[in-house]
Amino acid sequence: MSVKIAPSILASDFANLQKEIEMLNASETDYIHVDIMDGVFVPNISFGIPVTEAVKRHAKKPLDVHLMIVNPDQYLEAFKNAGAAIISVHYEACTHLHRTLQAIKQLGCKAGVALNPHTSVELLKDVINDIDLVCIMSVNPGFGGQKFIEQTYPKVKRLKEIILEHGASTEIEIDGGVNKDNAPLLRAAGADVLVAGSFVFNSPDPIQTIKTLKAIE
Ligand code: DX5
Numbered sequence: 346m347s348v349k350i351a352p353s354i355l356a357s358d359f360a361n362l363q364k365e366i367e368m369l370n371a372s373e374t375d376y377i378h379v380d381i382m383d384g385v386f387v388p389n390i391s392f393g394i395p396v397t398e399a400v401k402r403h404a405k406k407p408l409d410v411h412l413m414i415v416n417p418d419q420y421l422e423a424f425k426n427a428g429a430a431i432i433s434v435h436y437e438a439c440t441h442l443h444r445t446l447q448a449i450k451q452l453g454c455k456a457g458v459a460l461n462p463h464t465s466v467e468l469l470k471d472v473i474n475d476i477d478l479v480c481i482m483s484v485n486p487g488f489g490g491q492k493f494i495e496q497t498y499p500k501v502k503r504l505k506e507i508i509l510e511h512g513a514s515t516e517i518e519i520d521g522g523v524n525k526d527n528a529p530l531l532r533a534a535g536a537d538v539l540v541a542g543s544f545v546f547n548s549p550d551p552i553q554t555i556k557t558l559k560a561i562e
């Protein structure tokens with residue numbers, strides 16, 4: 346199966362959000378990545394539930410909601426109702442991760458776990474069969490346009506081994522600083538989904554850029 350591409354609308358033109366979503370609908374985008382930042386878990390505030398609902402009204406692709414917030418349990422239902430197909434919570438923000446994963450699934454969404462760069466993939470071994478998607482952060486969450494952290498490659502490889510060892514069907518997503526140079530290496534390491542914000546939206550022809558990423562073997 347080809348790699349999935351999840352453009353992050355954090356890098357889109359918020360004043361023309363409908364146009365940006367229509368561009369993604371017309372492209373080979375697999376998921377629309379929606380970055381929610383609360384100014385507490387991460388040192389930045391992005392947007393929240395009403396904007397997610399507005400995106401959903403135009404989106405023809407599933408919304409992949411990345412919650413960079415404390416107390417995510419409190420907002421799972423609101424994001425489900427806003428249109429999320431996948432909800433990812435941060436490992437570092439969840440005291441009872443197993444319970445949170447079940448709550449996401451009970452809402453009918455796919456359950457994701459995001460890991461900060463310092464968090465080891467080994468910590469997911471005991472819950473890997475409960476996780477639909479692991480989002481490996483390849484930058485410190487909070488901002489678009491940051492430099493890719495090279496230590497991501499061995500992390501992806503090790504997570505792929507863990508998934509295979511447990512017979513799990515978990516997807517591996519990479520988020521932060523993804524571009525055409527690191528994408529083939531990430532794919533070779535075992536990545537299933539590539540998030541790309543600035544690389545897509547700052548390019549002269551985003552539809553073609555998505556096509557280029559999607560064509561990676
Ligand atoms: C970072 C976000 C990312 C970010 C990716 O906190 O989770 O999704 O928008 O943007 P780029 O591709 O510009 O690093």
Ligand code: ZN
Binds near residue numbers: 378
């Ligand atoms: Zn993200």
